[in-house]
Amino acid sequence: MSNQPQLRGTIELRGDKSLSHRAIIFAALAKGKSVLRNLSGGIDVAMTKSLYQSLGVRCAGNPDELIVESSGFHRLATNEKALYCGNSATTLRLSFGVLAGSDVSCVLTGDQSLQSRPIQRVITPLREMGADIHTRGGSDSPPVTVSGRPLRGISYRSPVASAQVKSAVLLAALHADGTTSYSEPDQSRDHTERFLAWQGVDITSSQEVTTLRPGVEIKAFEYHVAGDISTAAFLIVPALLTRGSEIRIRNLLINPTRTGILAILKEMGGDITIENQSERYGEPVADVIVRESPLVGIDTGKYPPVIFIDEVPILAAAAMFASGKTRICNVGELRVKESDRLSGIMQIINCSGGKAEVNGDDLIVTGGIGDRRALPQHQGDHRLAATIEIINLIRDGNVSGKYHDLISISAPEFYDAIAGLTA
Numbered sequence: 001m002s003n004q005p006q007l008r009g010t011i012e013l014r015g016d017k018s019l020s021h022r023a024i025i026f027a028a029l030a031k032g033k034s035v036l037r038n039l040s041g042g043i044d045v046a047m048t049k050s051l052y053q054s055l056g057v058r059c060a061g062n063p064d065e066l067i068v069e070s071s072g073f074h075r076l077a078t079n080e081k082a083l084y085c086g087n088s089a090t091t092l093r094l095s096f097g098v099l100a101g102s103d104v105s106c107v108l109t110g111d112q113s114l115q116s117r118p119i120q121r122v123i124t125p126l127r128e129m130g131a132d133i134h135t136r137g138g139s140d141s142p143p144v145t146v147s148g149r150p151l152r153g154i155s156y157r158s159p160v161a162s163a164q165v166k167s168a169v170l171l172a173a174l175h176a177d178g179t180t181s182y183s184e185p186d187q188s189r190d191h192t193e194r195f196l197a198w199q200g201v202d203i204t205s206s207q208e209v210t211t212l213r214p215g216v217e218i219k220a221f222e223y224h225v226a227g228d229i230s231t232a233a234f235l236i237v238p239a240l241l242t243r244g245s246e247i248r249i250r251n252l253l254i255n256p257t258r259t260g261i262l263a264i265l266k267e268m269g270g271d272i273t274i275e276n277q278s279e280r281y282g283e284p285v286a287d288v289i290v291r292e293s294p295l296v297g298i299d300t301g302k303y304p305p306v307i308f309i310d311e312v313p314i315l316a317a318a319a320m321f322a323s324g325k326t327r328i329c330n331v332g333e334l335r336v337k338e339s340d341r342l343s344g345i346m347q348i349i350n351c352s353g354g355k356a357e358v359n360g361d362d363l364i365v366t367g368g369i370g371d372r373r374a375l376p377q378h379q380g381d382h383r384l385a386a387t388i389e390i391i392n393l394i395r396d397g398n399v400s401g402k403y404h405d406l407i408s409i410s411a412p413e414f415y416d417a418i419a420g421l422t423a
């Protein structure tokens, strides 16, 4: 770790991916012209845009400022038999909820990774609402056929904490007959609920249950997307772990259902402070300041995994450079992400000279860096590729730059952000 760079300076990141998907979907549901600013520039969000274009929604501009013009939910229509969602489970699962109660009949599918993602978790509640939605032979993965029809409200307790499942149900509930209430084991990201409340929809949401009464149509809107906290995590970790680093990330989304990574890194000893907090479109936003600080391993047991699930790869990388043992608890859900991230992270850490093991649903990382043993594999997964690069950066002082296309699924600005802060 001799050539360590310093990360210094101020940066504002492109819009959060989860918020960007939702902004486009809500703009597609609203009749009229919506203006969306600072969208994620990632391929996943471009997939959502092109899917709704296939459904008759007009989009002009670019992620800096996208004008979305729609004739509204009741006019969604397509001539295409199959709509492609690429690598994006958010596009796919949320769109089931939109289409289930619409006048559209079509097939939704995606790339090889998406075709292995579980979807019965979304199909089950939507069927209870009366949806006509099925897979070939009842399989648990896409392609999925949806034939829109009238839906009814339900009271549903999901066995998994998943914002994609919850959002699909809430999107379907918007046009269903009667009230829907939804609960889950731990509260997943609540962006859909916050957006609907901001729009004046009759929705109440707590950690225990979300209840939606339909009747309010989404109106065309202007929206500025706050910075992506999941991308920020890839800058926060090297800023904590490289000598003399100090960065400020401006206007970052700090929704408490997403900030598990900040809380855990702070508990590990990370010097992370929040300034200039405000609320935008119902979401909390702030500047996050990060200064170099030694980290010590902890047990994450008290943090619900759903509030930091996308950040586990980079958290595990941080744990390699911490002193002592870090136990990242109850993260079995990682087995069904874009790849099997649980075995993927373990492989990356062990190949990079660290020490990681999986025990049941826990990932245990013992701090300390030895000799590199083999080439770490990203398994075609954008967050694993970005994690490999951050390990390279902390350990060797530079990134390979090899994974731009893959990391662009979520964050095309990844390498530019690192270059800007290490210049």
Ligand code: S3P
Pocket: 017, 018, 019, 021, 090, 161, 162, 163, 164, 165, 167, 188, 189, 309, 310
């Ligand atoms: C997302 C929800 C999470 C997360 C994904 C984005 C969303 O997935 O991992 O990256 O925008 O709703 P699950 O709902 O499967 O937990």
